[in-house]
Amino acid sequence: xxxxxxxxxxxGARDASGVLAPFSFSRRATGDDDVTLKILYCGICHTDxxxxxxxxxxxxxxxxxxxxxxxxxxxxxxxxRKFKVGDKIGVGYMVGSCGSCESCSEKYExxxxxxxxxxxxxxxxxxxxxxxxxxxxxxxxHFAVHIPDNLPLEKTAPLLCAGVTVYSPMKHFGLNxxxxxxxxxxxxxxxxxxxxxxxxxxxxxTVISTSQNKEQEAIQHLGxxxxxxxxxxxxxxxxxxxxxxxIDTVSAFHPIAPLLLLLKARGKMILVGAxxxxxxxxxxxxxxxxxxxxxxxxxxxxxxQEMIDFAGKHNITADVEVVGMDYVNTAMVxxxxxxxxxxxxxxxxxxLTTA
Numbered sequence: 001x002x003x004x005x006x007x008x009x010x011x012g013a014r015d016a017s018g019v020l021a022p023f024s025f026s027r028r029a030t031g032d033d034d035v036t037l038k039i040l041y042c043g044i045c046h047t048d049x050x051x052x053x054x055x056x057x058x059x060x061x062x063x064x065x066x067x068x069x070x071x072x073x074x075x076x077x078x079x080x081r082k083f084k085v086g087d088k089i090g091v092g093y094m095v096g097s098c099g100s101c102e103s104c105s106e107k108y109e110x111x112x113x114x115x116x117x118x119x120x121x122x123x124x125x126x127x128x129x130x131x132x133x134x135x136x137x138x139x140x141x142h143f144a145v146h147i148p149d150n151l152p153l154e155k156t157a158p159l160l161c162a163g164v165t166v167y168s169p170m171k172h173f174g175l176n177x178x179x180x181x182x183x184x185x186x187x188x189x190x191x192x193x194x195x196x197x198x199x200x201x202x203x204x205x206t207v208i209s210t211s212q213n214k215e216q217e218a219i220q221h222l223g224x225x226x227x228x229x230x231x232x233x234x235x236x237x238x239x240x241x242x243x244x245x246x247i248d249t250v251s252a253f254h255p256i257a258p259l260l261l262l263l264k265a266r267g268k269m270i271l272v273g274a275x276x277x278x279x280x281x282x283x284x285x286x287x288x289x290x291x292x293x294x295x296x297x298x299x300x301x302x303x304x305q306e307m308i309d310f311a312g313k314h315n316i317t318a319d320v321e322v323v324g325m326d327y328v329n330t331a332m333v334x335x336x337x338x339x340x341x342x343x344x345x346x347x348x349x350x351x352l353t354t355a
Contacts, residue, residue, distance in 0.1 A: 005029060006036070009354050010134025011325055012064040013052035020052065020328050022354075023062055025130055027138045035083050035141050036075035037091065042132035043068030043158040043320070044344040045189065046251045047093075047274070049332055051120050055276045060120055066132030067093045067118040068160045070153040071349075080141045088147040090308065092160035093118055093298045095129060095139045107302040109143075110168075133328065135352055145305045148312030155317035158189060158343040159308060161298060162318065166194040166247055167307040168299030169270040170201070175245035178202030183228070183246040183262055187214045190249035190272060192342040193318055195222045200314040206243065208259065217341075230258065241289075243267060253277040260285040260293065268292040318343050324351035 005026035012023035030036045048065035050056055069091040073083050083089060096116030097104050103111040116123055119131030131137075147156055170176045176197075181204045184194045191207070195218065198205040206226045207218040215227040229235050236258055243262050251273040257280070260269055266289065271279075286293060299307065311317065319342045323331050331344045346352075 006136065006138070008130070008134050008136055009352065010064045010130065011328060011352075012062040012130070012133070014062050016054040016059065018049070018052040018332065020065075020133070020332070023064060025064070027136065028125070028127065030075045030077050030138055031140075032077040032079045033140050033142075034077045034138050035073050035080055035089065035144055036136060036138045037069070037071045037089060037144070038074045038136055038349070039069055039132055039134060040071040040349040041069075041154045041157045042066040042346045042348055043161065043318075044328070044331055044335060044346065045161050046335065047161070048119070049335055050274070050276065052332070058120070060128060063120050064130035064133050065119050066134070066346075067091070068157040068162070068345075069118070069132035069137060070147060070157045070160070074136070077141075082141045083144065083146075088149070088153060089144045090147050090156065090160045091118060091132070091137060091139050091144050092164065092304055095121070095143045096124060108300040110298045110300050132348070133325070133346065135348065142301060145301070145308050147308060150315065151308075151312050151317060154322055154345050154347070155320050156308070156311070157345050158318035158320065159193065159311055159316075160304065162189045162343065163193050163197075163311065164299035164304045164307045165272050165296060166190055166249065167197055167310070168303040169272060169294070169296030170194070170197060170247065171303065173245065173268050173270055173294065175247065175268065175270070176201040176203070180204070180244040181206065181242060183208050183243045183259075184224075185230075185246060185248040185259060186250040186273065187218055187342070188249060188338065189318070189340075189343040192222055193316070194247045194249060195224050196316045199223045200310070200316060206239075208246075208262075236262070241265070245269070247272060249273050251275055253279065255280065257282045257285045260291055263289065263291050265289040266291065268294065270294050270296050272296045320345040322347050326351065
């Protein structure tokens with residue numbers, strides 16, 4: 001019986017309407033190198049919204065979203081050494097990779113061309129991957145991370161995607177050095193944790209937004225040093241050439257040329273949002289001053305554990321609105337409108353019922 005599939009219950013989308021409804025399916029049995037996790041909380045990422053609506057044309061229905069997963073270990077395989085039953089762990093954007101390419105060897109599994117996403121992917125055995133909008137999940141131990149005891153699971157869940165998505169490029173592009181000036185475009189799920197990480201690194205942080213509505217929140221609550229309204233020509237002109245780096249977290253189409261001009265010579269702007277329409281890039285904005293434009297997509301497992309440990313050391317968590325599973329469709333509508341401060345997290349354990 002130990003090799004039998006495990007009956008699982010969750011919520012999934014069956015078509016491009018994106019409407020989520022109860023869905024029963026099977027997980028594989030706990031393998032020798034696997035941990036089985038009872039899911040307690042799962043964050044709602046903008047990628048989940050794009051996927052269930054097939055905005056990127058890659059949805060494989062039915063889709064069970066969710067890749068910001070926290071919970072407790074309820075079973076381990078015989079080869080597992082990292083975890084034991086009862087441990088608090090997290091699972092992020094990916095559950096597999098080839099393990100042998102250059103990216104995997106350098107601990108950048110997120111750049112592996114055979115990287116397997118936690119949701120809407122295809123596992124090594126050909127089975128579809130279903131995400132964290134469900135009561136349990138089975139993953140290879142390599143793709144899970146320890147969560148420090150001082151971090152509450154509901155507020156830690158978004159760090160497994162949003163957190164590492166900003167932490168990793170900040171680290172690898174040198175945008176984590178004390179005293180440097182970091183611009184954060186967009187104050188949503190990614191942006192608000194970018195502010196927190198930037199301040200924990202000892203940086204000067206400026207939030208860049210289209211309106212002044214979030215200025216008080218950014219400065220008084222999140223600790224940003226200043227606030228810049230991108231639609232105000234005078235403010236943008238005054239800030240020209242003042243920033244060492246920019247993390248652009250916006251997932252909707254927006255002009256990036258004015259943002260690039262905020263960079264110092266040889267400054268770097270990193271795109272981590274994923275608009276569903278191509279952005280316009282006037283090359284002169286890069287040529288002048290030798291500026292750099294790059295992208296970032298979550299982080300490897302080494303970076304993910306490092307990010308969680310850093311968050312534990314500095315008591316960094318996401319600002320969340322905890323909701324029940326039966327509220328998830330409303331949450332998606334609100335997320336699409338930007339009506340959340342700053343991440344929805346589903347209380348899976350207490351609200352997911354089979355009735």
